[in-house]
Every structure is written in structure tokens, then in C-alpha cells.
Amino acid sequence: MNSETFPLPQDMLPEALKTPPVTIGPVSPASLDEQVLAPVERKPPLAWFIAFACTSAVMLLGISLIGYTIATGIGVWGNNIPVAWAFDIINFVFWIGIGHAGTLISAILLLFRARWRNAVSRFAEAMTIFAVMVAGLFPLIHVGRPWLAFWLMPYPNQRGIWPNFRSPLIWDVFAVSTYFSVSLLFWYLGLVPDLASLRDRTKSKLRKFFYAMLSVGWRGSASHWRHFERAYLIIAGIATGLVLSVHSVVSFDFAVSLVPGWHMTIFPPYFVTGAIFAGFAMVVMAMVMVRTTMKLENLITMYHLEVMNKIILTCSCLMGYAYLMEGFTAWYSMNKFIHHTFWQYIAGDYRVECWLTIVCNIVIPQLFWVRRFRRNYFTMILVALAVTTGMWFERFVIIVSSLHQDYMPSAWFIYKPTLVDLGILAGSFGLFFTLVLIFARVLPVIATTEMKSVLPGAQPRHAGGSLE
Amino acid sequence: MSNQIFSVLGLFDSAQQLMDAIPVVKPKVKARLDAYTPYPIHGMEEALGLRKSPVGGMVFVMGLIGAIATMAFELWTEGMDYPMVTAGKPAFSWQAFVPIMFEVTVLFACFTSGLGMLFLLNRLPFFRHPMLHSKSMPLITRDKFALAVEADGQALDVDAITALLRAAGARTIEVLEQPAPLGLISPNFLFRVVAGIAVSCFVAGYLTYWGVKLFPVAIPMVHMLDQPRLDPQREDNFFKDGFGMRMPVAGTVARGRIPFTIRKQDDASILMNPLPRTDDVLKKGRQEFTIYCSVCHGILGNGVPSLTAAYGAKPANLVSQQFRDYPDGKIYYTIVMGKNAMPSYAADLSEDERWSVVHYVRVLQRAMNAKDTDIPKETRK
Numbered sequence: 100m101n102s103e104t105f106p107l108p109q110d111m112l113p114e115a116l117k118t119p120p121v122t123i124g125p126v127s128p129a130s131l132d133e134q135v136l137a138p139v140e141r142k143p144p145l146a147w148f149i150a151f152a153c154t155s156a157v158m159l160l161g162i163s164l165i166g167y168t169i170a171t172g173i174g175v176w177g178n179n180i181p182v183a184w185a186f187d188i189i190n191f192v193f194w195i196g197i198g199h200a201g202t203l204i205s206a207i208l209l210l211f212r213a214r215w216r217n218a219v220s221r222f223a224e225a226m227t228i229f230a231v232m233v234a235g236l237f238p239l240i241h242v243g244r245p246w247l248a249f250w251l252m253p254y255p256n257q258r259g260i261w262p263n264f265r266s267p268l269i270w271d272v273f274a275v276s277t278y279f280s281v282s283l284l285f286w287y288l289g290l291v292p293d294l295a296s297l298r299d300r301t302k303s304k305l306r307k308f309f310y311a312m313l314s315v316g317w318r319g320s321a322s323h324w325r326h327f328e329r330a331y332l333i334i335a336g337i338a339t340g341l342v343l344s345v346h347s348v349v350s351f352d353f354a355v356s357l358v359p360g361w362h363m364t365i366f367p368p369y370f371v372t373g374a375i376f377a378g379f380a381m382v383v384m385a386m387v388m389v390r391t392t393m394k395l396e397n398l399i400t401m402y403h404l405e406v407m408n409k410i411i412l413t414c415s416c417l418m419g420y421a422y423l424m425e426g427f428t429a430w431y432s433m434n435k436f437i438h439h440t441f442w443q444y445i446a447g448d449y450r451v452e453c454w455l456t457i458v459c460n461i462v463i464p465q466l467f468w469v470r471r472f473r474r475n476y477f478t479m480i481l482v483a484l485a486v487t488t489g490m491w492f493e494r495f496v497i498i499v500s501s502l503h504q505d506y507m508p509s510a511w512f513i514y515k516p517t518l519v520d521l522g523i524l525a526g527s528f529g530l531f532f533t534l535v536l537i538f539a540r541v542l543p544v545i546a547t548t549e550m551k552s553v554l555p556g557a558q559p560r561h562a563g564g565s566l567e
Numbered sequence: 568m569s570n571q572i573f574s575v576l577g578l579f580d581s582a583q584q585l586m587d588a589i590p591v592v593k594p595k596v597k598a599r600l601d602a603y604t605p606y607p608i609h610g611m612e613e614a615l616g617l618r619k620s621p622v623g624g625m626v627f628v629m630g631l632i633g634a635i636a637t638m639a640f641e642l643w644t645e646g647m648d649y650p651m652v653t654a655g656k657p658a659f660s661w662q663a664f665v666p667i668m669f670e671v672t673v674l675f676a677c678f679t680s681g682l683g684m685l686f687l688l689n690r691l692p693f694f695r696h697p698m699l700h701s702k703s704m705p706l707i708t709r710d711k712f713a714l715a716v717e718a719d720g721q722a723l724d725v726d727a728i729t730a731l732l733r734a735a736g737a738r739t740i741e742v743l744e745q746p747a748p749l750g751l752i753s754p755n756f757l758f759r760v761v762a763g764i765a766v767s768c769f770v771a772g773y774l775t776y777w778g779v780k781l782f783p784v785a786i787p788m789v790h791m792l793d794q795p796r797l798d799p800q801r802e803d804n805f806f807k808d809g810f811g812m813r814m815p816v817a818g819t820v821a822r823g824r825i826p827f828t829i830r831k832q833d834d835a836s837i838l839m840n841p842l843p844r845t846d847d848v849l850k851k852g853r854q855e856f857t858i859y860c861s862v863c864h865g866i867l868g869n870g871v872p873s874l875t876a877a878y879g880a881k882p883a884n885l886v887s888q889q890f891r892d893y894p895d896g897k898i899y900y901t902i903v904m905g906k907n908a909m910p911s912y913a914a915d916l917s918e919d920e921r922w923s924v925v926h927y928v929r930v931l932q933r934a935m936n937a938k939d940t941d942i943p944k945e946t947r948k
Contacts, residue, residue: 128605128710253644261644265653265663273670281677288681292606292708299705315685315692318699319707321602321611323689328607329620330684334677337626341673348666551710552606559586559610 121214121553123397128551131398135545136297138393140306143540146392154532161526164519165240173243175519181505182498182514187241188352189494190527193377194234195275195349196370196490197531199342200378201227202282205289206338209331215406217549218399222389223382224286225542229534230381231279233527238271240523267351274348281341285334288327291317292548346374353497360440360501363428369421373490376414376460380486383407383479385535389544398545401474408473411486415464422457440501448513449500452492459489571745573697574601574717575728577737578706582608585712588735589614595731596716598723603698603713625683626676633675637668697743718745825918827903838896842922852927855920859912868931880908885928886935898925 143151168175178185201223208216239245251272253261262269294314301307317323347367354366383404390399429441444453463485472478504511538544551557579585585602593600593615600615602608612619638661645651646658656663685691698704698715707713714737716728729740797803803811820826829835842848857866863882865871870884883890890898902921905911916924939947 132709253640260649263651263653264641264645264667265656265660267666270666270670273667277670277674280674284677284681288685291685296605296708299708311694316694316696316699317691318696318704319603319605320698321604321608321615322617323691324604324607325612325617326620326622326684326688329622330680333622333626333680337630337673337676337680341670341677344666344669344673348670351666548606557582557606558608559583 118214119400119402120555121218121400121402121550123400126397126554128547128554128557131545131547131550131554132296132300134395134398135543135547135550136293136300139297139541139543140301140303147536147540151533151536154529154536157525157529158533159526159529161523161529164522164526165236168240168519168523169245173241175517177514177516177520179512179514181510182502182512184241184498184502185514186516186520186524187237189491189498190524191234191237191241192349192370192494192498193491194230194237194527194531195278196346196374196377197381198227198230198234198278198282198378199346199371199374200382201225201230202278202285202338202342203375203378204382205285206335206342209335210339213406214553215403217553218403218545219382219386219407220549221286221289221542221546222385222544223378224282224289225538225544226378226381226385226535227282228279228286229531229538230378231275231282232534233531235275235279236527236530238275267348267355270348271352274345278341278345281334281338285331285338288331288334289546289549290542291315292319293543293546295319296547297543343371346371358501358505359434359436360429360444360497363425365421365424365428369418369424372414372417372421373493376411376418376486377490379407379411379414380483380490383411384483384487387476387479389539393539393544395545398550404479405470405473408467408479408482411482412464412467412473415461415467415486419461422461436506439504443504444496444500447500448503449496453496453500456489456493456496459485460493463489572718572723572725573743573745574715575723575725575732576603576701576703576713576715576741576743577732577735578703578739578741579712579714579737582712584736585714586610586614588714588732588737591735592714592716592731596728598721599717599719601715601717603703603707603715605708605710605712608712620684620688622680622684622688626680629679629683630672630676634668634672637671638664641667695746695749697746700746701741701743703739703741827913829900832897832900832904832906835896835900836894838894838899840895840899840922840925842919842926844926848923848926849930851920852923852925852930855916855924856927856931859915860924863909867935868928869935882909886932890928891932891936895922895925895929898928 173187176186178187201220204216204223205220205227208220239248242248251262251269253264262272291314294310295317298307298310298314301310347370350366350370353361354363356362386399386404386407390396390404425444426441429437432438443449464482466472466478466482499514503514577588579588582604585604586608589600589602602611602615604611611617641664642659642661645660645664650658652658703711703713714732714735716723716732725742729742732740797811799812801811802809805811806813829838856868860868862874863872864885865882868885870882870887872882899921901909902916902924903911903913912921
């Protein structure tokens with residue numbers, strides 16, 4: 100909500116350092132409402148229905164394969180000892196990572212007072228929630244008997260036992276469920292004023308009731324805004340710690356174990372960076388789609404995409420450093436098992452996946468050093484797809500490649516996914532994009548209230564708001 | 568009461584105009600001032616003289632409670648209530664409990680901040696607030712800014728305030744009335760609510776009952792219950808006799824059970840009790856007697872049952888002269904073979920147990936027919 104920029108004397112800055120306007124062309128609060136809130140009440144276009152049919156078909160494929168897995172048992176997957184973790188955990192880590200961009204944009208960039216975040220925050224937060232929902236599905240089906248998953252929660256029971264709070268897997272349960280609840284709360288709080296706008300706009304009685312209930316009688320009173328702004332800022336501050344903790348805890352699932360290739364101190368920052376990296380790639384892809392199909396070019400500008408592409412480039416370099424550190428740690432350990440595992444990464448049975456990871460994550464994003472490529476749809480989508488693919492394969496290499504040759508050569512095992520594995524992976528994308536499509540039609544995709552507060556002339560002069 | 572004025576509202580076109588109007592209006596009205604804006608305006612708190620929001624303090628207290636409670640809970644469960652040794656770590660290994668403590672602290676803090684702000688500090692949901700039903704509300708949530716003089720229990724001079732707001736630059740003035748007070752809940756409404764709940768409970772229960780009956784809840788992985796083996800007592804047509812289980816070969820002797828071949832009670836007189844008359848044996852005998860025999864023969868063995876016999880047969884008085892004259896073997900025979908209405912107890916008592924019961928019956932007989940001389944001289948009167 101708070102949009103004060105650092106008070107740089109904009110006139111005295113060289114052209115390259117000036118903060119560009121957050122919108123293009125004349126945008127007023129009324130036109131913003133017309134552009135963002137009105138589509139919610141209209142019937143979706145044909146293209147939306149076609150897209151929805153495709154994604155929901157893939158989602159149904161995934162759901163039926165999950166049903167088949169539950170009814171038959173997880174023997175229908177390719178997992179076997181020693182590769183007990185495979186697609187299920189890869190997908191879990193992958194989707195949790197996708198979710199991280201949303202909280203980063205909404206929380207960390209809010210604290211940094213980056214005004215451009217206002218246009219993309221709502222969509223990115225929604226993507227966070229959907230990604231965490233998809234991610235949460237995987238550990239659940241991974242346990243084999245998901246109807247007993249409540250055993251993970253500490254509750255007094257007749258067996259008299261408690262979860263093992265020293266286990267990173269239980270930390271994970273708490274981290275992911277906290278992350279989901281807090282993201283949902285944060286998203287909902289931001290939506291409340293927008294829902295009030297929708298409530299006051301709509302003519303349909305049913306919609307009015309629906310939006311009135313969801314906006315809990317929000318009336319934009321100054322005495323409410325002061326609590327609202329404070330609470331929002333505090334949640335952003337705490338969520339910053341949360342978003343860094345969640346993927347760190349996910350990385351503890353690996354790093355706290357003694358498996359060579361996993362037992363490394365670089366893992367928490369390495370995982371958090373990777374998560375932000377993959378998340379931003381997904382946000383860029385989604386933003387290009389939203390921008391063109393929903394005609395929001397004047398609100399989500401090239402500047403927004405360019406800034407996000409710069410973050411992708413930064414993360415790519417950090418990832419390169421992390422990969423090098425993995426090699427260094429392996430060499431420096433003077434442990435032949437860790438040497439062996441690292442050698443397996445780059446020259447073993449899964450070397451293709453490893454080099455694919457490196458090319459997709461480290462080499463291709465280097466395109467973004469060139470300004471023209473940061474502002475071009477084709478290269479943007481190319482890099483975003485490369486990063487998404489690369490990050491998925493990175494988790495494949497970390498999990499499968501480290502596990503498939505354990506200390507006992509007689510147990511070595513070449514992991515191959517089955518069709519069910521691939522179908523569930525496809526289904527997870529189907530589920531995610533189905534939720535995104537529903538969101539895009541039911542709720543405002545841009546936080547109009549936040550946008551209004553940063554439009555030129557929105558704030559009184561003495562409060563540093565006159566960036567006209 | 569119903570048409571008492573709630574507030575007088577002036578609408579402005581921009582945040583700047585609103586902020587300029589506040590210092591004009593504020594000194595001249597005693598009533599409460601509030602602003603309604605589509606988005607937060609910087610400097611509004613200072614202009615209206617609102618107190619700083621107490622959210623921060625609330626969050627700190629609840630976060631602290633979350634942190635302490637979680638750590639205490641983890642230490643209690645893992646260290647005291649059910650200590651588990653994991654990877655050789657000590658019971659109170661607090662370092663391993665930090666991640667969950669952190670997550671729960673975040674959870675407590677964020678929900679205190681978000682929901683506490685919405686529900687406690689802002690007193691929402693409040694659907695009857697007059698603002699929500701005003702003509703200005705749709706304009707405010709879009710792009711207009713309102714300054715409201717709210718009665719807050721006092722009487723408002725509408726004309727004076729209107730003039731004041733106009734002078735401060737308000738374009739439109741709206742006067743809001745106090746909402747009509749909520750009436751009492753009518754008995755008819757209450758009856759309909761109760762009836763509605765009752766009917767829906769009935770329908771839901773009925774549907775659940777038949778739903779479960781007609782479509783039995785499918786247990787996933789039901790094949791785990793389906794074991795390819797024959798259980799005892801199961802019917803099966805693999806064998807001619809239709810039994811799933813096989814009878815032991817004729818003449819099989821169970822471990823610890825010597826076949827009992829005597830078929831007449833008198834012939835059993837020759838049997839000798841092989842057990843010594845020790846304390847342990849008598850205690851064993853008393854235990855078995857209490858379990859199996861006392862139900863009919865009575866806890867003292869005198870034929871007065873602890874359960875009133877439902878049928879006509881009268882249990883024997885084991886302490887009578889007739890049974891005192893019995894040799895051990897004949898009592899043993901009765902236990903094994905039964906007598907009259909008494910069934911065989913061969914399946915319930917092993918040989919040693921039967922013989923210890925015989926010993927115990929002898930104890931009862933002696934105790935129930937005690938003489939004066941049995942009492943020590945010192946205590947006799």
C-alpha cells in the first residue's frame with residue numbers, strides 16, 4: 100500500500116536512472132476500475148473457454164491418475180529403493196519454489212518501496228497460493244495413505260505419541276502450512292478494498308451479496324486505513340522472514356540428512372535463490388499472457404517485465420555460483436563418496452539432465468544482459484520456459500542422481516518414471532493453470548486500490564506524492 | 568429515534584482537496600471527523616489527529632506467546648511426555664525445535680495482525696453501517712474522497728455543517744440517518760429458523776444413512792485386507808468335508824496333556840496328587856477355583872453359588888462329609904469328566920491346575936470344618 104519512493108531529485112538524474120512512470124498514457128482511478136474490475140462482471144471470451152477446457156482436461160487426467168495411485172498403491176510410480184523420492188518430491192519442491200516469487204513481490208518489494216510491484220503483486224500472490232496448493236498435494240500422495248496424513252499434526256491421541264519435532268519432514272509440514280495460511284491471509288487482506296469496489300459497482304444481486312460478504316463491510320474509513328496499512332506492513336515484514344524460511348526448511352529435508360550430495364551448508368540459500376528464480380520465470384510468463392489477452396498493456400508495462408527479467412538474470416548468476424559451490428564443497432570435502440556423487444552429476448547416468456539444467460539455468464538467461472532481449476516477448480518467453488524446465492531438472496538431478504547410487508553398489512538402481520508419474524506432473528500444471536484461469540475471471544487481476552494510490556496526483560503534495 | 572442524523576458527508580474530487588479541507592473544518596466542529604477514501608492517504612492520521620495504530624504491540628505480544636508456547640510444547644512432548652531418542656540427540660535438544668517455533672510465531676503474528684486488524688480494531692464485519700447504504704459509497708470506492716462529520720451520540724446542526732463543508736470546497740453533501748434499530752426476533756422467525764435446522768438435520772441424516780448403506784464407502788487398497796490364505800473356522804470346498812481347517816491326526820496328544828483314559832469315577836481313586844502342598848500351589852488352586860468353580864460351588868465351596876443358578880440343579884456342597892471322604896482322584900475325575908449338570912473342565916484347566924484345585928478344595932474342607940482346638944491356646948477364651 101505504501102508507495103513512497105526514496106526522494107531522489109528526479110530532474111537532476113541522468114536519463115538511465117530516472118524511475119519510469121508506473122503506467123503508460125492517461126490512467127485515472129475511474130478508468131482503472133473500468134479496465135480491471137469491469138471484465139470480472141462480463142462473460143469471458145471464447146478464448147478463455149478454450150483455454151479452460153484444455154487446462155481442466157489435463158487437470159482431470161492428473162486427478163484420475165492420482166485416484167489410480169491411491170487405489171492401487173504407489174507401486175504404480177517408478178520409485179524404488181534406493182530412489183524412494185522421485186517425481187513426487189521433485190514436483191513438491193518445484194511448485195513450492197514457483198510460489199516464492201509471489202511473496203517476494205508482495206512482501207520484500209513492499210518493504211523496499213518498489214512502486215512497480217503494485218501492478219503485478221495481486222497476480223503473483225494468487226500464483227503463490229495456487230502453487231502452494233499444488234505443491235501440498237505431492238507430499239500428501241507421496242505418503243501413500245493420504246487419509247492418515249493428519250498423523251503429522253500434534254494432537255492428543257490414544258496412542259500417546261507425538262510427531263518427532265526434530266525431523267525436518269515435520270518442520271516442512273509446519274513451514275508449508277504456515278506459508279499457505281499466511282499467503283492466503285495476505286492476499287485476502289489486499290483484496291478486501293477491491294472487493295468493496297466490486298460490491299459497489301455490480302448490479303447483479305447475487306454478485307453484490309457475494310462481494311459484500313467477502314469484503315466484510317469495508318468502507319474505506321480513515322480510521323480503518325491506519326490500522327490496515329500498519330497491519331499490512333507488519334505482515335509484509337514478517338512474511339519476508341517466512342518466505343526465506345520456507346524454502347530453507349524444504350532444503351533441510353535434504354541438507355540435514357547424510358546422503359552425499361545433500362549434506363551441504365550451501366543448500367538453504369541455494370534453494371531460496373532457485374525458488375525465486377523459478378517463480379519469477381513463471382510470473383513473467385503469466386504476465387505476458389495477462390498483459391496481451393486482457394489488454395492491460397498500459398498498466399503492466401514493458402518496464403515491469405524488464406525489471407523482473409533483471410531479477411531473473413541476477414538469480415541466474417547466483418545459481419551459477421551455487422552450482423560452482425557444490426563442486427567446490429565436493430572437492431574440499433576430501434570424501435570419496437561425495438566426490439563420486441558429484442562425478443555422477445556431471446558424467447554419470449543422469450548427465451544429460453544435469454547439463455540441461457546448467458544450460459537452461461545459467462547459459463540461456465545470460466541473454467538478459469542485452470537490453471533489447473529483456474524487452475522482447477520472444478526472448479522473454481524463451482528464457483522463462485528454459486528456467487522453468489531447468490529448475491525442474493535441477494531438482495531431478497539433486498534428488499534422483501544423488502539417490503540412485505548409494506553406499507551399497509548391489510542396491511544401485513536406474514530410475515525411470517512411469518506414464519503415471521508423467522501424467523501426474525502434467526496434471527499438476529493443469530490444476531495450476533485452471534486455478535489461475537478461474538482467478539483471472541472472478542477477482543481483479545490487478546490490485547486497483549494499490550494502483551490508485553501510486554497514480555500521479557493520488558497523494559497530497561506535502562506527502563511526497565506529486566510525481567507528475 | 569429512527570431519523571436521528573448519523574453524519575453529514577461532503578464529497579471532494581481529489582486527495583489534495585480533502586487534505587486542504589480538514590484544517591478548515593476540524594477546529595469548527597465538536598463532533599467526530601472521519602474521512603472515507605478509495606485508498607490510504609499519506610498524512611491522514613496526523614491531519615485527523617488519530618492515534619497511532621496499536622497493531623504492532625498486539626503482534627509482538629501474540630508472537631511472543633506463539634514462540635514460548637511452541638517451544639514449551641515441543642520440549643514437553645519430546646523431552647518429558649514421550650521422550651524419543653533420535654540420532655542420539657538429548658531429550659531437550661532445543662536447537663532442533665527452532666524451525667517449528669519460528670513458523671508458529673510467524674503464524675500467530677500474521678493472523679493477529681491481519682484478523683486482529685479487521686475484526687478487533689476495525690470492528691468488521693459491520694453491514695448495517697449507514698455509510699454502506701449511502702449514495703456516496705460507490706463513488707468513494709471508485710475515485711471520490713469524503714469528509715464526514717459524525718454525530719457519535721451528539722446532535723448535529725445539519726445546516727451549519729453543510730455550509731462549513733461547502734466553504735471547505737465539498738462538491739456534494741449527503742446527510743445520513745441513523746439506521747433503524749434492530750427489532751426483537753419475532754417468535755415466528757425463530758420458529759422458522761428452528762424448524763429449518765431440524766428439517767435439514769433430518770434430511771442430512773437420512774441421506775447419509777442411505778448413502779452409506781447403498782454406496783458403501785470404498786476403502787482404498789482393499790486388497791491389503793484380502794489375504795490369500797484359509798482362516799480357521801472358514802468354509803472351503805477344497806476338502807471333501809467342506810472345512811477350511813484340518814483336524815489333527817487321530818491319536819494326537821497336545822503338549823502337556825496326557826490322555827485321560829479312566830472312564831469310571833471309582834477307578835480314579837487310585838490316582839495320587841503329584842503336586843506338593845506348597846504355598847504357590849495353593850495360591851494357584853485358589854485362583855483357578857475362584858475363576859471356574861466358585862461360580863456354582865460358592866467362594867467357600869459350600870454349594871452356595873456366587874451366581875444364583877438359573878436352572879434347577881443344586882451345586883454340590885464340597886465341604887460336606889461326603890466329599891471330605893472322597894479320595895483326591897475322584898475329585899480330579901469330576902473336574903475332567905464333569906458330573907450330572909457339571910460340564911468337563913478339561914479344556915480350561917491343565918493337569919497341574921486341576922491338581923492344585925484339588926489341593927485347594929482340601930484346604931476349604933479343612934477350614935470350613937475347623938475345631939476349637941485349631942485356634943491357638945493363647946487366643947482361645
